[in-house]
Amino acid sequence: MKVEGVRVLVVDDERAIRRFLTLSLQSQSYEVFEASSAGEGLARMLEIRPDLIILDLGLPDRDGREFIEEIRSWSQVPLIVLSVRDREGEKVAALDAGANDYVTKPFGIGELLARMRAVLRQILPGQEEPxxxxxxxxxxxxxxxxxxxxxxxxxxxxxxxxxxxxxxxxxxxxxxxxxxxxxxxxxxxxxxxxxxxxxxxxxxxxxxxxxxxxxxxxxxxxxxxxxxxx
Amino acid sequence: MKERSAAGLSAERILVCLGPSPFGEGLLQEALRMARSSGAELWALFVDVPTARLDALSKAALEGNLRLAEELGVKLFIRSGEDIAVTVVDFSRRHGVTRIVVGKPLAPRWKSLFGGTLVDRMIRLSGPIDVVALSRADEERLSRPLTEGRKKVPWPYLEGAALVAVATIAGLPFSRVMSPTNIVMVYLAAVLVAALFLGQGPSILTAVLGVLAFDVFMVPPYYTLVVTDSQYLVTFAGFLGVGLVVSGLASRAREQAREARRREEETLALYAFSRDLASAAGRNELVRAVTDHLSRTLGWDSALFLADEGGGVIPLSGGPTFLPEPIVEAVGDVFRHGRSRELEGGLLCLPLKVKGRKVGVLALAPKEKGRSGRLRDAFVLQVAQALERIALDERALAAERVQVREKIQAALLNSISHEIRTPLSSITGVLSSLRRGEEAFVVDGEARSALIETAWSEAQRLNSLVGNLLNMSRLESGGLQTAPEPCDPAEIVAHALALMGERLEGRPVETELPDETCLVSVDFALFSLVLVNLLDNALKYGPPQSPLVLRVRREGEALLFEVLDRGPGIPEPFREKVFEKFFRLPSASGGTGLGLTICRGIVEAHGGTIEAVPRQGGGTAMTIRLPGVIEP
The missing domain is CATH 1.10.10.10 (Winged helix-like DNA-binding domain superfamily/Winged helix DNA-binding domain)
Structure with missing residues (x-):
């Protein structure tokens, strides 16, 4: 799958995680943008029109689930949730609210890349094999x-x-x-x-x-x- | 008098009257049988007659009877009263008693002056209440059917008239030989008796009737009201005057006696109240003691409100729920201003204060007016002090808990800092050699990936350690919440193995699953964690390369999860202790001593058990037993 030029918006309040994701995704030829809060994320969404969003549920300014619902009210952009372990209820709520998938923290980059490919397969032209x-x-x-x-x-x-x-x-x-x-x-x-x-x-x-x-x-x-x- | 229903709890309430009788036990047992057979509630009442003197034998019998009543779980009441029959019937009416049980062979002092035996008087007074008199052999029963109504007869007045008649008959033989003025003394005696025993009204009647009888029978001309010698008019006036004064004095003495008795009753009630309050262990018990006592001794409904942290009051559970919302608001008002207030409908709200500090509000709904405010104030003071005491107890307990928690935290920090540093130092070690690798010495591809592999698995270890610590703190604070749902045991095993991942380092794990599909209701994530902890231990303590076994099997209605290793085994004295917090086997190196504690906490939260069993052929079999297999 060709992912060159696919725009990814990373919304996470942890600087270290954003940095790690940016470096890792850039090395896979994704085009990466960062936001540290829900408010900033929303602004950047309107500005850059990303093809994929990676969203941390524990944002300081918004409840993650509410935020997903708001995004889904006007956009069907693929969205992967990052969440810390043992909050299954929250994961299910995020998925029900419209997230396409989720990755548990701490995570390996290989796992995240696989999830991103699976989600992107929906929107990228591909053949539906019988x-x-x-x-x-x-x-x-x-x-x-x-x-x-x-x-x-x-x-x-x-x-x-x-x-x-x-x-x-x-x-x-x-x-x-x-x-x-x-x-x-x-x-x-x-x-x-x-x-x-x-x-x-x-x-x-x-x-x-x-x-x-x-x-x-x-x-x-x-x-x-x-x-x-x- | 107001009839009180038994609050709809039980249709019947039987009251057994206890006294210093040596046959009290038989009476109690029979009453208990009666109560059981009719599904009624049984209460016991002892009427303390202040003027009665009990000898040592009777005292012992009385104490024995009262103790027995408490032992049998019968609700015991003590009232003081001059007239046992009146007191018993009065009590019964007030508390909705439907049947009174008394012993028949009664002590002579229980006979009243004119009214016959206690039982007779009770039957006469009882109205719609059944009176059952049990003889010693429980054979003879005197019972009054419920339906028989009766007219109220003014007995004391008739008795007054009878006294005059007696005086007349007694005086008649002397009237013809002695001066009538001397015979006036006989009538005065009758007035005195009436004043002492019958009350003011009857004694005035006795005085008036006495004058008339004296005039008719003792003063010539006889059998007519006409008086020839006018000096007798002075005698009449003197007699009437003395009679009225005597009756006034005597009835005042009676009043005083009654007041003294009431005071004694109050003291008794207060004593019982303070005893129960002192032994109340917590707020709920206190509320029960307060409401119970107030309704029993004063016949008042009550509710307690306690000061909360926010400067308001909260109603305490346990009290009756007779308070509608606006009243609760009014109570808050009373609390803030610290002044008592009577609301519409007669509800009294009294602020509870200890040394000027507001601790709560007591709301009272009086059943009758006119009970002494002094007693009420004493009750309020007692309640306030008890509340303060309980608050102090709680504070002391909380302080103690904080101390224990601090101790545990210190121990926890000691034990985990080592556990955290170990993986952290491997990770930093790997990172530092990779950083220097570029310039100082070349790390070849294979060595490089081996280093990274080490750091990765150490990071995983660190992560699971943090998970364990989190769960431990949840267990400690009682916040470990399980969300059980039907799970496939195979799925749990699979997830546990997946979580173990690279930590297994190629160690073989043999799994055995039940042949038939079955489900068990557990919290999937937490329960997988139990298996991970057990596998971790098996890995640590078993000899390298020895295979681990993870077996799930059914045993009747229970599902068994077993983790088997070929380690050195756990010596018998430690098999229970290994589940205790911070306990580590003397032979163990490292570890937090928390893993098995968490396992047990989680398993028990699921209603299961976990034990360390020696494995056949050496090693340990950690066995979890979960009840309630769900058939598909």
Whole structure:
């Protein structure tokens, strides 16, 4: 994927983090802009029209979730949240408010770059392939066939729908609520154990070792992510 | 008299009358049986007769009976009164008692002058209240049905008239042989008796009737009101005058006796009140003691308001909720100005002060007027002092807690500074050699990536240490909140292994999962942390290259998580102690002594248990048992 000239706005009140992100992203040929508060971030958004925003939730002047909602009221620019660990509730709230993904602090730059690519894939011209492949897993969407190392698996319709939903958002986190809503319906948004049981069964089918999942990754307290890069 | 319903708590309330009877135990037991069978509440009452003298034996019996009542959990009341029957019935009406239970073989002094035995009098007075008299063998029962109504008879006046009749009959034989003026003394005696025992009205009646009877029966011409000798008119006037003075004096003496008795009652109530307040351990107990006593001794509803930090007052829980919002505001007003105030509807708001400092407000809703303000003031003072005492207790406790916390913090800082410095020094070490690498000596590619790898894993370690410290402080402050939701154990294991990441440094971890899909309700992130801590320990204490085992299995309705290592094992005396804060095995090097404490805190917050069990073939099996497996 070509990311040259993609404009990234980093909104974080920690100078060290901004500096680290700027250097790292510039070395990947992103064009990087910085803001240290929500107010400044908003001003810079209007000024530079970024293609991607990296937003720290713990800003001094605004509640992160509110800020995301405000941005979403007038812009669909891809947005990745940076958050410190053990605030799952906040992560889910940020995702529900319209963030496209999140990265937990402390983080490795490799992880952040992968999330950025997954999010950017939405807006950059790319071909929607009918067959999804990662590792030994192959999903032929038009034929509704799932193969693991060339061997066809038999999935229940629910399990297949879960997989299909995750493929649609490949590489990005899908919250429990979103999965339940899209696979079942709105009325099932809180039926977590339904999702858990089906996910557990799905893992037993497509993961060689369910205690070390390679494809269906858990985002604790938030949801699931389908790996899309080896 | 106002009828008081039993606040809708229980339809029936039985009152058992206790005295110095040696059969009190049987009486209590029978009353208890009665209460249980009808689902009624049982109260006990002892009427203290100030003029009655008890011998040592009776005193012992009385004390035994009262103690037994308290032991049986019966609510015990003590009232003082000259007339037991009146006091008991009065009490019963006031407190919504539906049935009175008394013992039948009664001491002779309990017989009143004219009214027959106590039981008879009680039945006569009780109105709609049932009176049950139990004989010693519990065989004979005298009971008055609920429905029988009765007319009120002015007994004391009839008794006064009877006294005149008695005096007349007594005086008649002497009237013909003695001067009638001497016989006046007999009538005066009757007036005196009436004044002493029947009150002022009846004694005046007795005096008037006495004069008439004297005139008719003792003064010639007999059986007519006509008086021939006018000097008897002087006798009449003298008799009437003396009779009225005597009745006035006697009734004043009665008043004084009654006042003394009331004062004694108040002292008793105050004593019981202060005793209960002194033993009240916290605010809630205090509120209960205050409201309970005020309603029992004065028949008043009450509510306590305490000063809060913001300079206002907050209502304390436990009191009755009879206060609507505007009254709460008025209470705040009373508190700010420090002056008592009577609101509409007779609600009294009294500021509570100790040494001029405002501590709260006591709101009272009097059931009846005219109870002594002196008693009320004494109660208020007691409440204020008790509040102050409890506030002081709390302050002392808080100070003690602060001290303990400071000690723990000091120990914590000592133990963690080492743990933080170790990874930090590796990281700075790596960074410094990389910085110098460019100029001083060339670090080749392989050495470079090895250095970076070290720094990376040390940074990870530092991060998990910070996580542990955070959780520890949450455990300490009671702020560790679990958000349990159905989780797949395989997912928990997977996440724990992912968190361990590079710290495993290639050490093999064998995992065993249950064959069937099952879920368990836990806080995913916190519970994964428990497994990470256990794996960390297993890694540290097991011999290098020895595989770790992480096993999840079902045992009935419980799910077991086991982390097994081949380390030196934990000696028996330390198997419980390893979960204590800051405890480190003597053989251990480093560590904060917090990991297992956090594990136990989290596991117990989930209703589970964790223990260190010796593993077969050497090593330790850390075993977590979580109840309540959810079948899919």
């Amino acid at each position: 067959v999804f492949r990662v590792g030994a897993l192959e999903v032929d969407l038009p034929r509704r066939r799932v193969l693991l190392a060339g061997r066809e698996l038999s999935l229940t319709p629910t399990e297949y729908d879960i997989l299909k939903t995750l493929i649609r958002h490949r590489g990005k986190v899908v919250t429990h609520g979103q999965l339940l809503q899209q696979v079942w319906s709105d009325a099932y948004r809180d039926e977590r154990h339904l999702l858990q049981v089906n996910m557990s069964n799905l893992r037993r089918k497509i993961e060689p070792d369910p205690s070390r999942p390679r494809y269906l990754l858990t985002e604790p307290g938030v949801g699931y992510r389908l790996r899309d890069e080896e």
